[in-house]
Amino acid sequence: MRFPFRLNRSGWPARMLPRRVCFPDPRALLRPEEITSPEVFSERISVLLLGGTYKTTRPGRHRQSDALLVGALRQKSPVVLDVGASDGSTALDLITALGDAFEAYYVTDRALSLRVRADDRGRAFFYDADGACVLAATPRLLFYPAAAGSRRWPRWVLPGWRGAIPPFDPAYPEVSLVQPRLREIARRDARVRLRPHDIFQPWDGPAPTVVKAANILNRAYFSDDQIRRAARNFWRALAPDGLLLVIDNRDAEKASLFARTEGGFGHIDSIHGGTEIKELILSC
Incomplete structure (x- = not known):
């Protein structure tokens, strides 16, 4: 990933753009009632980047x-x-x-699961078993801290993102x-x-x-x-x-x-x- 952001399809202006340039909202994993089918579940999972690989999948592929x-x-x-x-x-x-x-x-x-912290601003932070934040999702953007890496991005690219990520707490709810x-x-x-x-x-x-x-x-x-x-x-x-x-x-x-x-x-x-x-x- 050259750029550590993706557009969240749930927010404006992404909802007005073609689906190929914006991505499903993984925050729905916190609201099981919104997962209406196996395909919808797979769609939400597929935006996760873990260990350098996306969890891209769907039923019937093989x-x-x-x-x-x-x-x-x-x-x-x-x-x-x-x-x-x-x-x-x-x-x-x-x-x-x-x-x-x-x-x-x-x-x-x-x-097979992640810990997730959601806040009252509509943000959700997903953490792996090592306590690293692998995804920060807002209503408009998806931010991948590992993809940002140690590269010196211009300030306008990462305006306070790293500082905005809460520290890991093993008491955060677990999402399968x-x-x-x-x-x-x-x-x-x-x-x-x-x-x-x-x-x-x-x-x-x-x-x-x-x-x-x-x-x-x-x-x-x-x-x-x-x-x-x-x-x-x-x-x-x-x-x-x-x-x-x-x-x-x-x-x-x-x-x-x-x-x-x-x-x-x-x-x-x-x-x-x-x-x-x-x-x-x-x-x-």
């Missing part, structure tokens, strides 16, 4: 990729590790595609970033588990038979060395002969399916030419 995976499983009952799953919309899709044929499904992301329907499924079905997980850290849970990595191993977010590091973590985590599904959703849905081999990964199949990092995965 239909062809999920079909590729389900076909390769040949009615096996897998343990699925879904990394970078954002709000879990696409995890819900794959759970539905698998039906009852899975042993466990781990829905993971670096952050996970789809309500998925949270309900996880409460009812012990096989579905929601866990924070960073792809650059080793997986400490049961060995999965499938790792799904959708729209996270992205050169726009990470260097090739970082992507290799994450892929090696997946290799170490996977059970022997386990599967790695890597998906890109930009202009079109592209995916590559790999099998864990003794020394790395072997390519099984791809759709629409495969992920742009296919050769990188094979070189791990």
